[in-house]
Amino acid sequence: MHSYLKLTFNQQNFHQFCDAVAAQDVDLKGIINWFGYPPFWSRPNTFESIVHIILEQQVSLASALATLNKLKDRIINITPENFLSLSDEELKDCYFSRQKTSYVRDLAQNLLRKTLDLDALVNETDEEIRTELTKIKGIGNWTVDIYLIFILHRLDVFPMGDLAAVNALKKVKGLGKTSSQEEIISTTLHWKPYSSLATMLLWHFYLEERKR
Incomplete structure (x- = not known):
């Protein structure tokens, strides 16, 4: 079992992990440059x-x-x-x-x-x-x-069923609207083991773009 399946991020290391995934992907780095860091979205385990x-x-x-x-x-x-x-x-x-x-x-x-x-x-x-x-x-x-x-703030999750994240990914990566699931998965593999932070950056991009 991969040890990172229990790794978590928190408010203290949030920006550090955002920077880590941005260092692996110039397009994610662009989101931080344009819009700053995403909010630390969090809810209690209830x-x-x-x-x-x-x-x-x-x-x-x-x-x-x-x-x-x-x-x-x-x-x-x-x-x-x-x-x-x-x-x-x-x-x-x-x-x-x-x-x-x-x-x-x-x-x-x-x-x-x-x-x-x-x-x-x-x-x-x-x-x-x-x-x-x-x-x-x-x-x-x-x-x-x-x-x-x-x-739970798990580190390496990309929600394939999340339209906002997937549409933001397509836009940021210049993929066609009809991109296959395989193309999307192959893009997300570059973000391991920080896929959750990449997802939060994509949500941030999606919400900021909508404000415009």
Whole structure:
């Protein structure tokens, strides 16, 4: 097992690791030169944080946050117990779709039954965490990738299912819109073992470009 599958970045070494991946790729260095370093995006290792990521699946970040805030208004503390105390109708009032209601219920039940232990995941490799989390209904590779980057700050993750990161990569690298998955993967291989930092630089580029 690759030892870097448990390596993490933190607020102290964040810029240093951004510089390390930028030293391997002139286009990523260009992002830092143009826009500076990305924010240190981070969330705690909690039920609420995973609910937030599930809500972000296939919708805008603003829409996901509005749903999360509506839920917070209703139950104050977003815990598995409090979530399960709400009916489908009450969750619909909090903008939850039927599908995401069932996903978050499954997550809450697994945490309460202790078939999933978030604290224990910290000591597992990326692939072990992927195996654990994808047992939960509605959690696929993209959700796991975001969990690994935002919450556990694992060093070497590129979320192939993330449209913002992939589109930014195509633009920064001058790849065609119809580039194959193989082309994208071969580009990301140059970023090992700092793929997560490359991803954050690409998100930063994507968001800054949109402001323009």
